Amino acid sequence: MLHTQVLKSRLCWRAFRSHKEQLKNYYQALLPLLDKPLNQVPMVAVDLEMTGLDAAFDQILSIGLVPIRDGQLVLAQAQHKLVKIDGSVGQSATIHGILDNHLKQALTPEAAMEWFLEATLGKVLVAHHAPLDLAFLQNGLTSLLGEKVSLIAIDTLAVERKRLLRQHEVLKEGSLRLGACRDRYHLPIYAAHNALIDALACGELLLAQVASISGTEQVKAAELIG
Amino acid sequence: MDASELQPISHFLNQLTPFDSLSPATLERCCRALTVGYYGKSSVYVPLDEAHPQLYIVRSGAFEVRSEDGDLIDRLGDGDFFGFPSLLSGDKVSNRVQILEDGLVYHLDPNTFNQLRSESREFDRFFNRAFAKRLRHQSRFKAKELGSTNRVSSLMSKHPLTIDINATVTEAAKLMRDARVSSVLIIDNQKLAGILTDRDLRNRVLAEGLDGLLPVHQAMTCAPTTLASNALVFEAMLLMSQHNIHHLPIIDEQQPVGVITSTDILRGQSSQPLLLIGEIERQHDLDSLISVSKQIPLLLQNLISADARAEEIGRVLTSVTDALTRRLILLNQQILGEAPMPFCWLAFGSQGRQDQAACSDQDNGLLLAHEMDEYAEGYFEALTKAVCAGLDKCGYVYCPGDIMAQNPQWRMTLKQWQTKFDTWVVRPEPKALMHASIFFDMRCVFGPTNLFDSLQDNVLESTKDNDIFLAGMAANSLQVSPPLGFFKKFVLERDGQEVKGIDLKHKGNALINDIARVYALSAGIKEVNTAKRIRLLMEQNIINRKDALNLADAHEFIAHMRLSNQGYQFTHNEPLSNFLKPQNLSSLVRHQLRDAFKVVHDAQAGIKLKFTRSF
Known part of the structure; x- marks a missing residue:
């Protein structure tokens, strides 16, 4: 309960302080979702591919979004955008498979952030290891809007860590990776590695986690937001 | 969006009948139309929305479809479907789907489903068939029987011809003529007393110059070999070839319920295991037996791939081992001469239980009618050594615990065996019992059954x-x-x-x-x-x-x-x-x-x- 109140007042404060109508709307649209049971909350699973892991100077290469409505992933509205970068993808291509010539048709970082804000309006973000993705997104939005942006999200990694610790399991190295978490719920192995598939994989993991946590009482959105 | 974007999902559907019949473009459109849900055991049933029927495609997990009355209709796992009957019939959802194992499920909306049906005949036919099958309440989760035709009951003639024991052979012959059969069962006090066949009439009546007033009990075969109706056809064949007979009365709960003849069986099938056993019985030296036994692993694989019941596979394989053992004993007796006394070849453990599988080792022993003299000792030493070595060469490796007839410790008279069992039964030390338990699964593979019976009766009496x-x-x-x-x-x-x-x-x-x-x-x-x-x-x-x-x-x-x-x-x-x-x-x-x-x-x-x- 207290946690929900803190989250709410933080969102209100951000909306109040913001000078951009777009951002005010974004924060306010999240407010009514926080006390709702999770299966009634519109969400969107998100995953990014980046040129590296440091939000201070690495760049976003692609963004995958899969909306979750009524507790189900809606593939018809799944989207995948490539983002233009300064310079070359360099060595990171070996991880995400995105090559420089793929990026010719890509969105500019500004256009990508505009699109992201619109596509996720009124939806709670879901990501695996969310702090990393949020850091990149916040940087992108901040440079687009010219004011500090801070996002909230459900982090499936944090949810899993909490659940395992509650079962008194010893956390082994690698046991919180997306694949390892999915394996625990007998979710299929997805070989492909791109932002859209990882967003889908993360969304499915959340559904599985919710199914295993909820049992009798229903989980509220705010309880899972870190 | 290029076609490979939802690759893990399109790849899964592409391997799934009937989705594999769709064109790549249609498949991609279908993937795009899906929603993905996850159902956890804690909610017990999949919530089926009556207003919005859809096709459910199981990606992982396990589910059970039950009718309104709770009858099990189907069990579903990866790549199975549910929800299609109401999509096809338009009736409201009446079945319930219970969640056995948490699982990921794809949902396909009715519009796309109907589009796919109108675009692909195969797709349409698949679900219509599945629907018809569901209506017949077919359950698919049972292992197939070797085929019902493989039970004696499926081939035997159901209402056996019977006649009272005091009737004359002429009366019996008339009855057989009218029913156009070659045998009649002789009943005494509602129980089977014997069987009278064409051959008996020829050999025991006509050839002896006797007349038709002879009572049937003087011409019949007394206490004939019988089988239960749930025995395998293959077991009937085995008995017939062992005893050189062509008719087997079938008895359930002491009542004759049918007769099976060699002609019935011939009509029924030609069976691979039996051919193998026939071949074993035709071989005249060890080398040819060894080469025949090379077929045993293949026989096992054929039975497995035919999805035969495990119990039947065990019985079939053990019958082959039994035949091989008997053949080895007989071949070696041709070399060593008649045995100096009656004896039984005992099989223990898996061969005893008739559940042999791949790479079984041998567990056997010898039961002798009485004490051995020096000659008998030498004779059985030679015989058992030769038989055990033969089995080893045929793929049944020596028992690591040395429980084998070639070990003098396990060649004993009835008395000695009884004493041995008594030491286990009277003082059941856990450690001793651990090794002894296989002895309690014993069966006689060769030799007079009455000798074996007296041992088994004695053991069971004490346990x-x-x-x-x-x-x-x-x-x-x-x-x-x-x-x-x-x-x-x-x-x-x-x-x-x-x-x-x-x-x-x-x-x-x-x-x-x-x-x-x-x-x-x-x-x-x-x-x-x-x-x-x-x-x-x-x-x-x-x-x-x-x-x-x-x-x-x-x-x-x-x-x-x-x-x-x-x-x-x-x-x-x-x-x-x-x-x-x-x-x-x-x-x-x-x-x-x-x-x-x-x-x-x-x-x-x-x-x-x-x-x-x-x-």
């Missing part, structure tokens, strides 16, 4: 209701538990770093064998085959019907898993083992396997309560 001995046997069988840990997770055997998997033999079937043995010995049941023991225990109300059926099913299921695992190993050129890796199983099978082990666990608790009183 029946013998609380101390039974407590020892039960405690011994409780030392190993089925591989289920806390929270019903599988406990896997490890060999250092390598995960070996679940030991289906020692943690599964062996435990059920132990349980059935304890009960059978407590009740003085002669049968040693585990499935038959359980059936008899049920019929005598020693185990209640539900538990007995569950235990028999669990035995069959685990044995089936073990055999199909070995079939997989065989086709992939891996060494055959009893270890199953659970990660290779679909969740549905994993669920069933867990259920089977749960049954074993419960049955162990049952014998613990019944036989070992822990104060």
Whole structure:
């Protein structure tokens, strides 16, 4: 309960302080979702591919979004955008498979952030290891809007860590990776590695986690937001 | 969006009938139309929205479809569908879908579903057929029987011709003529007394110059060899060729229910195992026997790939071993001469229980009619050495525990065997019992049955209701538990770093064998085959019907898993083992396997309560 109140007042404060109508709307649209049971909350699973892991100077290469409505992933509205970068993808291509010539048709970082804000309006973000993705997104939005942006999200990694610790399991190295978490719920192995598939994989993991946590009482959105 | 964007989903559907018949573009459109849901066991049933029927495609997990009345209609796992009947019929949803294992499910909306049906005939036909099949309530989760045609009951003539024992042979012959059959069963006091065949009329009446007023009991074959109606056709063939007869009365609960003739069987089939046994019986030296026995692994693989019941596979393979053993004894007797006294060749353990599988070793012994003199000792030494060596060369390796007839320790007279069994029965030391338990699964493969019967009767007499001995046997069988840990997770055997998997033999079937043995010995049941023991225990109300059926099913299921695992190993050129890796199983099978082990666990608790009183 207290946690929900803190989250709410933080969102209100951000909306109040913001000078951009777009951002005010974004924060306010999240407010009514926080006390709702999770299966009634519109969400969107998100995953990014980046040129590296440091939000201070690495760049976003692609963004995958899969909306979750009524507790189900809606593939018809799944989207995948490539983002233009300064310079070359360099060595990171070996991880995400995105090559420089793929990026010719890509969105500019500004256009990508505009699109992201619109596509996720009124939806709670879901990501695996969310702090990393949020850091990149916040940087992108901040440079687009010219004011500090801070996002909230459900982090499936944090949810899993909490659940395992509650079962008194010893956390082994690698046991919180997306694949390892999915394996625990007998979710299929997805070989492909791109932002859209990882967003889908993360969304499915959340559904599985919710199914295993909820049992009798229903989980509220705010309880899972870190 | 390029076509490969939802690759994991399109790839899955592309391997799934009937989606594999769709064009790549249609498939991609179909993927795009899906929504993905996850159903956890805690909600018990999949919430089916009556207003919005859709096709459910199971990606992972296990589900059970039940009718309104709770009857099981179908069990579903990866790649199965539900929800299509109401999509096709337009009727409201009446079935319920229970969640056995948490799972990921794809939903396809009715519009796209109907579009796909109108675009692809194969797609449409597939679901119409599935619908028709569902209407017939066909359950697909049972292992196929070798085919109902393989039971005696399916080939025998149902209403056997019978005549009273005091009738004359003329009356019998008239009856046979009118019914156009070649045999008649002779009944005395509602029980089968004998059988009269064309051959008897010829050999015992006409050829002897006797007249038609001769009573049938003077011409009939008394106390003929019989079989039960659920015996395998193959067993009937075996009996006929052993005894050189062409008619077998079929008896259920002491009542004649039919007759099966060699012609019935010939009409029925030509069977590979029987050909193999026939071939064994035609060989005249060891080398040719060895080359014939090379076919045994192939026979096993054929039976596995035909999805035969594990119990039947065990019986078929054991019959081959029995035939091979008998042939080896006879061949060596041709060299060594007549035996100086009657003897029985005893089979213990898996051969005794008739559940041999791949790579069985030999467990055997010799039962002698009386004390041996010097000549007899030399004779049986030579005979058993030759037979055991022959079995070893034919693929049945020497017993590592040296429980073999070639070991003088296991060549004993009736008296000595009885004394041996008494030491186990009277002073049931757990350690001694561990090694002795296989001796209690004994069967006579060669030799006079009355000699063997006197040993078995004597043993059962001493074990029946013998609380101390039974407590020892039960405690011994409780030392190993089925591989289920806390929270019903599988406990896997490890060999250092390598995960070996679940030991289906020692943690599964062996435990059920132990349980059935304890009960059978407590009740003085002669049968040693585990499935038959359980059936008899049920019929005598020693185990209640539900538990007995569950235990028999669990035995069959685990044995089936073990055999199909070995079939997989065989086709992939891996060494055959009893270890199953659970990660290779679909969740549905994993669920069933867990259920089977749960049954074993419960049955162990049952014998613990019944036989070992822990104060």
